[in-house]
Amino acid sequence: MIIEFFPQLMTVGVIAIFMAISPGADFVMITRNSIFYNRKSGLFSAVGVSVAIWLHVAYSIAGLAVIISSSVLLFSIIKYCGAAYLIYMGYKTFRANTSLDIEPSQGSMSGWAALRIGFITNALNPKTTVFFLSIFTQVVEPGTPVLIQVLFGAIISLAHLIWFSGVAIFLTQPRLLSAFKRSKNTIEKIVGGVLVAFGVKVAFHSN
Incomplete structure (x- = not known):
């Protein structure tokens, strides 16, 4: 059965990779x-993203994806909740006074x-x-088995987990952290501003 749907699995795999690595x-x-x-915080956040993928998989398999795609109100609720959360986290980061700890245990x-x-x-x-x-x-398609749909979800979730775990590991190299620490306040303002900008973009982006 899996061999029969191999082209679709490959398509989803390629799309999932580009989806994971695209800036957002x-x-x-x-x-x-x-x-x-x-690093631990970054890796746990990567796991959180990977787990959230299964929420999207669940409502998609349940058929709610069609409802969401046809309901402007429902999609708008999701969109504005997401925008508000990004703006909130961006504001917190912009105003933060966190410490950049090279030792993982100090976070x-x-x-x-x-x-x-x-x-x-x-x-x-x-x-x-x-x-x-x-x-x-x-x-x-209507005849696509649930098992194959679950495999789609597993591929997408794994792609996100691998990519974002790699990002967390790369960014927490001691030399990079030392450089980040020297520019701590500037980086906080930039990251906070980017999150707020993403939130605003999401809120005003046309459906």
């Missing part, structure tokens, strides 16, 4: 948690908090919602 709110949030706290963010931030950021990300609307309304 998830990337900025992983960057924020990695360099302002520690002040718990693993659960980092995972939660990654999860919420992706769950309320309209970009991800639109991506799943495309996948499950165009690639998935």
Whole structure:
């Protein structure tokens, strides 16, 4: 059965890779948690993003993707909640007084908090919602088995986990952290401003 759907699986895999590596709110949030706290926070946030993918998979398999795609109100609610969260996190980062700790054990963010931030950021990300609307309304056909749809989700989730874990590991190299620490205040303002900008863009982007 899997061989029969191999072309679709490959298509989803390629799209998932480009989806994960394209700049967006998830990337900025992983960057924020990695360099302002520690590698552990970045990795837990990556897991949160990966877990959130399954929320999109669940409503897509349940058929809610069609409802969301046809309901301006429902999609708008998701969009504005996501925008508000990004603006809130951006404001907190802009006004933050965090410490850039080279030693992973010195971070002040718990693993659960980092995972939660990654999860919420992706769950309320309209970009991800639109991506799943495309996948499950165009690639998935009425006769596509649930197992294959779950495999689609697994591929997308794994792609995000691998990419963002790699981002967290790369950004927390000691030499990079030393450079970040010297420009701590500037980086906080830039990251905070970018998150707010993403939030504003999401809020005013046309459906």
